[in-house]
Amino acid sequence: xxxxxxxxxxxxxxxxxxxxxxxxxxxxxxxxxxxxxxxxxxxxxxxxxxxxxxxxxxxxxxxxxxxxxxxxxxxxxxxxxxxxxxxxxxxxxxxxxxxxxxxxxxxxxxxxxxxxxxxxxxxxxxxxxxxxxxxxxxxxxxxxxxxxxxxxxxxxxxxxxxxxxxxxxxxxxxxxxxxxxxxxxxxxxxxxxxxxxxxxxxxxxxxxxxxxxxxxxxxxxxxxxxxxxxxxx
Amino acid sequence: xxxxxxxxxxxxxxxxxxxxxxxxxxxxxxxxxxxxxxxxxxxxxxxxxxxxxxxxxxxxxxxxxxxxxxxxxxxxxxxxxxxxxxxxxxxxxxxxxxxxxxxxxxxxxxxxxxxxxxxxxxxxxxxxxxxxxxxxxxxxxxxxxxxxxxxxxxxxxxxxxxxxxxxxxxxxxxxxxxxxxxxxxxxxxxxxxxxxxxxxxxxxxxxxxxxxxxxxxxxxxxxxxxxxxxxxx
DNA sequence: TTAAAAAACTGCATTATTTCACCTTTCGAT
DNA sequence: ATCGAAAGGTGAAATAATGCAGTTTTTTAA
Numbered sequence: 256x257x258x259x260x261x262x263x264x265x266x267x268x269x270x271x272x273x274x275x276x277x278x279x280x281x282x283x284x285x286x287x288x289x290x291x292x293x294x295x296x297x298x299x300x301x302x303x304x305x306x307x308x309x310x311x312x313x314x315x316x317x318x319x320x321x322x323x324x325x326x327x328x329x330x331x332x333x334x335x336x337x338x339x340x341x342x343x344x345x346x347x348x349x350x351x352x353x354x355x356x357x358x359x360x361x362x363x364x365x366x367x368x369x370x371x372x373x374x375x376x377x378x379x380x381x382x383x384x385x386x387x388x389x390x391x392x393x394x395x396x397x398x399x400x401x402x403x404x405x406x407x408x409x410x411x412x413x414x415x416x417x418x419x420x421x422x423x424x425x426x427x428x429x430x431x432x433x434x435x436x437x438x439x440x441x442x443x444x445x446x447x448x449x450x451x452x453x454x455x456x457x458x459x460x461x462x463x464x465x466x467x468x469x470x471x472x473x474x475x476x477x478x479x480x481x482x483x484x485x486x487x488x
Numbered sequence: 489x490x491x492x493x494x495x496x497x498x499x500x501x502x503x504x505x506x507x508x509x510x511x512x513x514x515x516x517x518x519x520x521x522x523x524x525x526x527x528x529x530x531x532x533x534x535x536x537x538x539x540x541x542x543x544x545x546x547x548x549x550x551x552x553x554x555x556x557x558x559x560x561x562x563x564x565x566x567x568x569x570x571x572x573x574x575x576x577x578x579x580x581x582x583x584x585x586x587x588x589x590x591x592x593x594x595x596x597x598x599x600x601x602x603x604x605x606x607x608x609x610x611x612x613x614x615x616x617x618x619x620x621x622x623x624x625x626x627x628x629x630x631x632x633x634x635x636x637x638x639x640x641x642x643x644x645x646x647x648x649x650x651x652x653x654x655x656x657x658x659x660x661x662x663x664x665x666x667x668x669x670x671x672x673x674x675x676x677x678x679x680x681x682x683x684x685x686x687x688x689x690x691x692x693x694x695x696x697x698x699x700x701x702x703x704x705x706x707x708x709x710x711x712x713x714x715x716x717x718x719x720x721x
Numbered sequence: 722t723t724a725a726a727a728a729a730c731t732g733c734a735t736t737a738t739t740t741c742a743c744c745t746t747t748c749g750a751t
Numbered sequence: 752a753t754c755g756a757a758a759g760g761t762g763a764a765a766t767a768a769t770g771c772a773g774t775t776t777t778t779t780a781a
Binding site for chain 3: 753754755756757758760761763765767768769772773774776777778779780781
C-alpha cells in the first residue's frame with residue numbers, strides 16, 4: 256500500500272466509475288478527480304477503512320471482495336455485509352460526514368482507486384443527477400445488508416446459514432459451487448452465532464446431502480431445499 | 489383518514505419541515521409543495537404506509553410515534569425501528585423509487601402532512617443543498633435502526649431487552665419512566681424473540697429491582713446496571 | 722522442511738430460548 | 752353490565768445454542 260511512488264496497476268480507460276461518471280460530468284471534471292486518485296492493491300485480510308477513523312477518501316473497488324465489519328465494545332465482531340466489486344465503498348459518510356462507523360476489510364485480494372471525498376462532494380453538489388447516481392451507488396452497498404439483518408432477526412441458525420449460503424452463491428460468487436473467502440469464525444460473525452454452531456450446521460447440511468463441504472470448497476447440491484430451510488426459519 | 493374535505497388540524501406556521509425547507513428553497517416553491525399536501529391524523533395502530541405498495545407521498549410526521557415493520561413470507565413481523573416526530577417517513581424510496589420495503593404504523597396517535605414525492609424530488613434536484621438536507625432527514629430514520637440490528641446480531645435476549653429499554657428511555661420517551669406504546673408481542677418483534685421471553689425477562693429485571701414494571705408503565709430504576717447488562721450481552 | 726501457530730473440527734455439559742397448555746386481566750362493543 | 756376477544760402472564764418440557772476441552776488438520780514463517 257506504498258504511496259511513495261504512486262503506481263499504476265491498471266488502466267483507467269475501462270473503469271466503470273469513469274464510464275458512469277462521464278455520463279454525468281465533464282471529462283475535465285473527471286480528470287480533476289482522477290488527478291487526486293491513487294491506485295491501490297490490498298491483500299486478503301488487509302483493512303481498507305478503519306472503524307472510528309475519519310476517512311478523507313472513498314474507494315472505488317474495481318476488483319475483489321470485501322466485508323463491512325463492526326467491532327463492539329467487547330471486541331466482538333459482526334460482519335454487516337459482504338460486497339464484491341464493482342462498488343463504491345465508504346459512503347456511510349457522504350451524507351453524514353463523521354467518523355467511519357464500520358471497518359472495511361478485503362476478504363480476497365482487491366484493487367481499487369481512492370476518491371477524494373471533498374472533491375467528489377463539491378462536484379456532485381454542482382450536478383444533482385450525478386449526486387443522485389452516487390447516492391444510488393452508496394445505498395446499494397447498504398441495502399444489501401438489510402435483508403441479512405432481517406434474516407438474523409427472526410430466523411434460527413439453520414435458516415440464517417441457509418440464507419448466507421444462498422446469498423454467497425447468488426450475489427457474490429454467482430455459482431452453486433464456490434471457494435469460501437471466509438473463515439468459519441468470520442462465517443459465524445456474519446451469521447451471528449458461535450463458530451462451533453457454523454461447523455455443526457454445515458456438517459449437518461453436508462450429511463443430509465444438501466451441500467458438499469470440503470474445507471473451503473462448498474457446493475450447493477439442492478438450492479431449492481436450502482430455500483425451504485431459509486423460509487421455514 | 490378522509491380526504492373528501494381536506495381538513496386543517498394544525499397551523500403550518502410553526503412546522504419544522506416548513507422552517508427547514510425555507511432555509512433552502514423559495515417560499516413560492518414551498519407553497520407548491522404545500523398546495524399538494526394534506527394534513528392527516530392516524531389513530532394508534534393505523535397503517536401509514538403499507539409494505540409492498542407504491543407510495544406517491546412521504547409523510548412529514550409532526551406528532552406521534554411510529555414503527556417500521558417488516559412482515560416476512562410466513563407472516564412473522566419484525567420491527568426494524570421506532571421513531572418519534574419530527575421525522576420524514578418513507579424515504580427508503582427517494583433514491584430507489586420502488587415499492588415500500590416496509591410498513592409504517594402509528595404506535596401512538598400521530599399527525600402529519602403528506603408530501604408529494606415527485607414534486608419534492610423535482611425541487612430537490614434543482615437545489616442540491618436542499619437535496620442533501622432531505623437525505624439527511626431520511627437517513628436519520630435509517631441509521632437509528634443499524635445499532636438495533638447490531639444489538640440483535642450478537643447479544644442474547646437479556647442484553648437486547650436492556651438495549652431496547654435504554655433506547656426507548658433515551659431516544660423516544662426522553663425519561664427514565666414511561667408508558668410503553670408497544671404490546672408485549674410488539675416488544676418481542678423488536679427484540680427478535682418470543683413474547684414469553686420478553687415477559688419472563690421483564691419480570692426478572694423487575695424482581696432484581698433493575699426496573700419497575702406495572703403493566704405498560706415502566707421505570708428504569710438503575711440505568712447504569714442496565715447498561716452493564718447491555719454491554720455484557 | 723519442519724516447528725509453531727492458527728484454523729477446523731468433535732462431542733458433551735451447561736445454559737438459553739422456544740413452545741405449549743393453560744390461567745388471568747383488560748378493554749371494547751353490544 | 753356483560754360477553755367475548757385480545758393481551759398479559761405462568762411454569763415446565765422440549766429444543767436450540769453456547770462454551771469448553773481437547774484432537775486433528777492446515778497454514779505460516781523460520
